[in-house]
Amino acid sequence: MSIVTRFAPSPTGYLHVGGARTALYSWLYSKKMGGKFILRIEDTDLERSTQASVDAILQGMDWLGLDWDDGPYYQTKRFDLYKEVIQQLLDAGKAYKCFCTIEELDQMREAQMAAGEKPRYNGMWRDRTDHPTDKPYVIRFKNPQDGTVVIDDLIKGRIEIANKELDDLIIARTDGSPTYNLTVVVDDWKMGITHVIRGDDHVNNTPRQMNILAALGAQIPHYAHVPMILGDDGKRLSKRHGAVGVMQYRDNGFLPEALLNYLVRLGWSHGDQEIFSKTELVELFDLKNCNRAPSAFNTEKLIWLNQHYIKTLPVERVAAELEWHLQDQQLDTSKGPAITEVIKVQADRVKTLKELVQVSRYFYEDFTAFDEASAKKHLRPVAAEALQRVQQKLSTLADWTAEAIHQAIQATAEELELGMGKVGMPIRVAVSGAGNSPSLELTLALVGRERALSRLDMALAFIAERAEQA
Incomplete structure (x- = not known):
């Protein structure tokens, strides 16, 4: 059997991390089994669906690298197909018109609750033929009234639901538009979906959908319901826990490789392994x-x-992802060191790409003031002589290399009989504007001769002014 999976988001907002994990599991399973992965946009909620949300979903999938083999399909373009299937069910006596008013349904539920029963549609139009010609109606699926539905869930295990617990759900509204449970069934059937991998908030829909599939004589797919993702407080993940949209993680400076690796481990494991390449995930996912x-x-x-x-x-690869952040933070790297060289010296020092841009700005842009705390501590009159000597040595270097710069700084420290820290920290503050940077010689090498010497001048002027004010 050729495996076909699908990811079927509703375009009513961004791509949520829970949806992204579902998409990832569906994608991995299809790749693992040499099958096909379909993207289907379930946009039948015309009031809430937006093109902006469609774009956000496609952008999120693209950023994560979850490419689809077929689609994207849009349910709003398939209404004729749904109407055909609804008529097919009506003609076969497996669906019927229901003329209940909202008031009648409310009275029905109130009476049931008063009697201590579960509120549900009681099937009052299920077998009636006295249809009025001037009243609006919905179409309901004639659910079996006996027996059970068995879901051999690939994650949760065997689940049994008695048909008497399921009422006759609406499959077409009064305006003739199909409902969610009908469109999903038709699409899964017509697209040949063999494995439905989705959140476990759909468990209650599954027996209803299986009954409709059976009524259509369709092949029933295998189901795998993935448990939800919770926040650290044990409640369902939401905006109050921070970023939940996939692209917000991009904006916050996360790499797609990191988010994918993290999401796959939120509910799946392979021994004690924590780090997985995409190739490994395809090979190992089960x-x-x-x-x-x-x-x-x-x-x-x-x-x-x-x-x-x-x-x-x-x-x-990091540079490619960093490009968005450079543009977002308006840092022009065309005049300065190659961004790949800056990444090499900063990679061990940052947690996010957003932070990487923030702490690398001094490689490309001049600053007008030093960090106040760092300057107060290290740009003192006692540091002036060391800075002057280093500046003189650096200005005469034949080769502006990290090795030559290191030798110039070390020679200055030896001449003044000072520890490298006493010499190095004032230079670091002078050149970077603050007290943190990669190794001093690499920082100076990347900043460049002209910019480094100019900043040393600026630091000496700052010290001189400070001495005058003392």
């Missing part, structure tokens, strides 16, 4: 190893993974 219990989102763990990937991915 629905049998998915957890049945919900997983808690841990931002600190994601940050740890992001740091790992910033340090270990090819520098060209």
Whole structure:
């Protein structure tokens, strides 16, 4: 059997990390089994669906690298097909018109609750033929009234639901538009979906959908319901826990490799392994190893993974993702060191790409003031002689290399009989504007001769002014 999976988001907002994980599991399973992965946009909620949300979903999928083999399909373009299937069910006596008013339905539910019963549609139009000609109606599926529906869930295990617990759900509204449970069934059937991998908030829909599929004589797919993602407080993940949209993680400086690696481990494991390449995930992924219990989102763990990937991915790959952040923070790197060289010296020092841009600005832009605390501590009159000597030595270097710069600084420290810290920290503040930077010789080498000497001048002027004010 050729495996076909699908990801079917509703375009009513951004791509949520829970949806992204579902998409990832569906994508991995299809790749693992040599099958096909379909993207389907379930946009039948015309009031809430927007093109902006469609674009956000496609952008999120693209950023994560979850390419689809077929689609994207849009349900709003398939209404004729849904109407055909609804008519097919009516003609076969497996669906019927229901003329209940909202008031009648409310009275029905109130009476049931008063009697201590579960509120539900009681099937009052199920077998009636006295149809009025001037009243609006919905179309309901004639659900079996006996027997059970058995879901051999690939994650949760065997689930049985008695048909008497299921009422006759609406499959077409009064305006003739199809409902969610009908469109999903038709699409899964017509697209040949063999495995439905989705959130476990759909478990209650599954027996209803299986009954409709059976009524149509369609092949029933295998189902795998993935437990939800919780926040660190044990409640369902939401905006109050921080970023939940995939592209917000991009904006916050996370690499797609880190987010994918983190999401796959939120509910799946392979021994004690924590770090997975995409190739490894395709090779190792198995629905049998998915957890049945919900997983808690841990931002600190994601940050740890992001740091790992910033340090270990090819520098060209990090540079490609950094480009968006350079534009977003308006840092022009055309005049200065190659951004790949800056990434090499900064990778061990940052947690996110956003931070990488922030702490690398001095390589490309001059500053007009030093960090106040760093200057107060290190740009003191006692540091003036060391800065002057270093500046003189640096200005006469034949080669502006890290090795030559290191020798000039070390020679200055030896001449003045000072520790490298006494000489190095004032230089660091002078050249970077603050007290933190990569190794001093690498920082100076990348900043460049002209810019470094100019900043040393600026630091000496600052010290002189400070001495006058003392």
